[in-house]
Amino acid sequence: MVQFVGVQTIVDLIAAKGPEQFLAGLVSYIEQDFKRWEAFEKSARLASHSRDGVIELMPTSDGELYAFKYVNGHPNNTRNGLLTVTAFGVLADVHTGYPLLLSEMTVATALRTAATSALAAKYLARKDSKIMALIGLGAQAEFQALAFKAVLGVRQLRVFDVDVAATRKFTANLADYGFTIIAANSVADAVRGADIVTTATAAKSRAAVITAEMIADGVHFNAIGGDCPGKTEIHRDALLRTRIFVEFPPQTRIEGEIQQLGADSPVTELWRVIVGAAPGRISSQDVTLFDSVGFAIEDYSTLRYLRDLMQSSGLDRTLDLVPHLEDPKDLFGLVANRGMPVGTDLRGKLALKRIA
Amino acid sequence: MVQFVGVQTIVDLIAAKGPEQFLAGLVSYIEQDFKRWEAFEKSARLASHSRDGVIELMPTSDGELYAFKYVNGHPNNTRNGLLTVTAFGVLADVHTGYPLLLSEMTVATALRTAATSALAAKYLARKDSKIMALIGLGAQAEFQALAFKAVLGVRQLRVFDVDVAATRKFTANLADYGFTIIAANSVADAVRGADIVTTATAAKSRAAVITAEMIADGVHFNAIGGDCPGKTEIHRDALLRTRIFVEFPPQTRIEGEIQQLGADSPVTELWRVIVGAAPGRISSQDVTLFDSVGFAIEDYSTLRYLRDLMQSSGLDRTLDLVPHLEDPKDLFGLVANRGMPVGTDLRGKLALKRIA
Numbered sequence: 001m002v003q004f005v006g007v008q009t010i011v012d013l014i015a016a017k018g019p020e021q022f023l024a025g026l027v028s029y030i031e032q033d034f035k036r037w038e039a040f041e042k043s044a045r046l047a048s049h050s051r052d053g054v055i056e057l058m059p060t061s062d063g064e065l066y067a068f069k070y071v072n073g074h075p076n077n078t079r080n081g082l083l084t085v086t087a088f089g090v091l092a093d094v095h096t097g098y099p100l101l102l103s104e105m106t107v108a109t110a111l112r113t114a115a116t117s118a119l120a121a122k123y124l125a126r127k128d129s130k131i132m133a134l135i136g137l138g139a140q141a142e143f144q145a146l147a148f149k150a151v152l153g154v155r156q157l158r159v160f161d162v163d164v165a166a167t168r169k170f171t172a173n174l175a176d177y178g179f180t181i182i183a184a185n186s187v188a189d190a191v192r193g194a195d196i197v198t199t200a201t202a203a204k205s206r207a208a209v210i211t212a213e214m215i216a217d218g219v220h221f222n223a224i225g226g227d228c229p230g231k232t233e234i235h236r237d238a239l240l241r242t243r244i245f246v247e248f249p250p251q252t253r254i255e256g257e258i259q260q261l262g263a264d265s266p267v268t269e270l271w272r273v274i275v276g277a278a279p280g281r282i283s284s285q286d287v288t289l290f291d292s293v294g295f296a297i298e299d300y301s302t303l304r305y306l307r308d309l310m311q312s313s314g315l316d317r318t319l320d321l322v323p324h325l326e327d328p329k330d331l332f333g334l335v336a337n338r339g340m341p342v343g344t345d346l347r348g349k350l351a352l353k354r355i356a
Numbered sequence: 357m358v359q360f361v362g363v364q365t366i367v368d369l370i371a372a373k374g375p376e377q378f379l380a381g382l383v384s385y386i387e388q389d390f391k392r393w394e395a396f397e398k399s400a401r402l403a404s405h406s407r408d409g410v411i412e413l414m415p416t417s418d419g420e421l422y423a424f425k426y427v428n429g430h431p432n433n434t435r436n437g438l439l440t441v442t443a444f445g446v447l448a449d450v451h452t453g454y455p456l457l458l459s460e461m462t463v464a465t466a467l468r469t470a471a472t473s474a475l476a477a478k479y480l481a482r483k484d485s486k487i488m489a490l491i492g493l494g495a496q497a498e499f500q501a502l503a504f505k506a507v508l509g510v511r512q513l514r515v516f517d518v519d520v521a522a523t524r525k526f527t528a529n530l531a532d533y534g535f536t537i538i539a540a541n542s543v544a545d546a547v548r549g550a551d552i553v554t555t556a557t558a559a560k561s562r563a564a565v566i567t568a569e570m571i572a573d574g575v576h577f578n579a580i581g582g583d584c585p586g587k588t589e590i591h592r593d594a595l596l597r598t599r600i601f602v603e604f605p606p607q608t609r610i611e612g613e614i615q616q617l618g619a620d621s622p623v624t625e626l627w628r629v630i631v632g633a634a635p636g637r638i639s640s641q642d643v644t645l646f647d648s649v650g651f652a653i654e655d656y657s658t659l660r661y662l663r664d665l666m667q668s669s670g671l672d673r674t675l676d677l678v679p680h681l682e683d684p685k686d687l688f689g690l691v692a693n694r695g696m697p698v699g700t701d702l703r704g705k706l707a708l709k710r711i712a
Contacts, residue, residue, distance in 0.1 A: 006676035007690065014691050046402050048417050050450045055422050057413050061404050066411050070424070070446065072453020078684045082452055086678045090426065094406045096438055097428020102458075104677050110687055142688035166685055173692045319675075320362035321460050322442045328434045329522055331466055332498035334363065335370050336529045 001318035005103035005306050009317055013309050020150035020177075023143070026115040027122075027151055029305040033297050034119070037271035039063065040297050042248060052076060060296035066092045067300035069105055073228065083139075084202075085109070091303040098322060101307045105299065112302040113294055114143035116247075117222045118151035120290035121196060123273045123280045124245060125220035129195035130156055135187050135209055136201035136225060137161040137170040144198050144224070145174060152196075158182045160190040188214055199233045200224040206260075208235035215241050220281075221289040226257040234289070236260045242289035245270050245280070247298075256291040267291070357674035361459035361662050365673055369665050376506035376533075379499070382471040383478075383507055385661040389653050390475070393627035395419065396653050398604060408432060416652035422448040423656035425461055429584065441465070447659040454678060457663045461655065468658040469650055470499035472603075473578045474507035476646035477552060479629045479636045480601060481576035485551035486512055491543050491565055492557035492581060493517035493526040500554050500580070501530060514538045516546040544570055555589045556580040562616075564591035571597050576637075577645040582613040590645070592616045598645035601626050601636070603654075612647040623647070
């Protein structure tokens, strides 16, 4: 049987641990897997484009476990009350090819994106960071705030969204999580005095949410929203003032903020910072930027984490996604042993002869 | 909610219609989709190879529906009582990117392989075909027999397998389906006098189950077992005596019997015969061969068929694989509204100020 983590189950798992502890645990799984980055098969994602959006399959494997995520991106879905992005994923055993776990990943992707951001900031932001500006208060925002609180102890948020209702939703959702939330009246206002700046806007264009004059020494930028071709948030001049860290350069150069820069613009892979093979933050004046686009290994880590949580939680929900056969050659036995078929009209009589 | 077809559900669906009617219906879905072959996006499959086997993702889309199949191939699995091949698949709405149906496809793949074979034979075998030789009585065998009965009315089978237990299993499973089954004592014996020859052996090598001297005028060969690099069933000299029909040449040249021939050996695409753009059988003496390897469009047709069957059957099983949100920006609301999180130790008090 294949374990199943549906929407209700992941909500229950998050509630059982508390969101911050859930995120802290997920950060440690992603960190473990980034430390063995070179063990992973890093395929391109397989994308199917249409007029309305894109459907992608993102696989990876470390030779023990195989994971893939199905994820769509349909910008106009919100007009019909649907999510722009939904996702689900599967973890499988490389040695048998059998699927082990199927999980919703709409919620899980928000969690892993936030966890990866916090992991990057752990290595790139100033150790004394206390204040985070959060620009864009959509579906990702609360997860980002909680991940930064869980990992870096950030409790002061300066937030801005062009949509007042989004700000209201954000503050209401986080009412019980111990933050001081300041609703700023502009991006520049929110960014002023912040140690960390997280941008997670939904603008579907070459936006310039952050401009060069907003950059103060020592700030770490966590750029979430620029994540597909044609969608960026940081003005090119601002980008050029930062030292840039990425997940997987071939993907980020197409999807991230750095699509605005040349194909050989200098970037550092985050995993190399984590294993100590490349420098992260050099000084307290250094301006760093994590150009987040999301990578398959993070989904792998998330599925691995969910599998372990399911095992320890006592929650149990399974699907009969793979048959169990006494005799592997007798697949038809599943049908035959079910009892007599209902459609009797076409059946006749057996006449078995043997040529011996 | 996403519809779910588990192993038990597909067994119930097959039983409700009767296996032959189920297969006949599936043949018509595949035929419909082969008739609009050019409407489909035909990607390469995405394969992850390991020492023990391979895990593949096979997507396709016609601009309305998107489908992919997860399928593994692990030859040593039977040593541990596991299936060599398991599969599952998803059908999704191209316009929203939302998954619609998740189905087991281990059983469904056997069904669609048999249905595609029968479809090919409908266009390629002699109309007066009455006797089928069936070489290799493994997991695929009963499905092949039933599909040929349903579509071509074949009721006489001459069967052979090196494993006597497989023959016993096959005849027992089909005891109530109105076949005359003759257990032959060699491949040559089984093939003698047959109008159609189906080969579905599991030999993992360059086998020569069928050799040139076994070929009689007018026979149609349905070659199932040669389906991955290094695995073939028909001797090269025998192949050269047939006119060869394939699903998707770029894939069949790698995986099918024709991997033994040159890269520009003549083949005809089955869909072109079905739409009348290429000749199928030319005369009653013609020797035809369908070099079956399995293609993503067949899985698409199968998932589409299963969705329609679920709708008409009254069977209903759904999964909460995608969240439903009142406000698409409020993903965190799923967690927040669940009630108060259990992990209370990290939560504190809200302090909301506004800079106005």
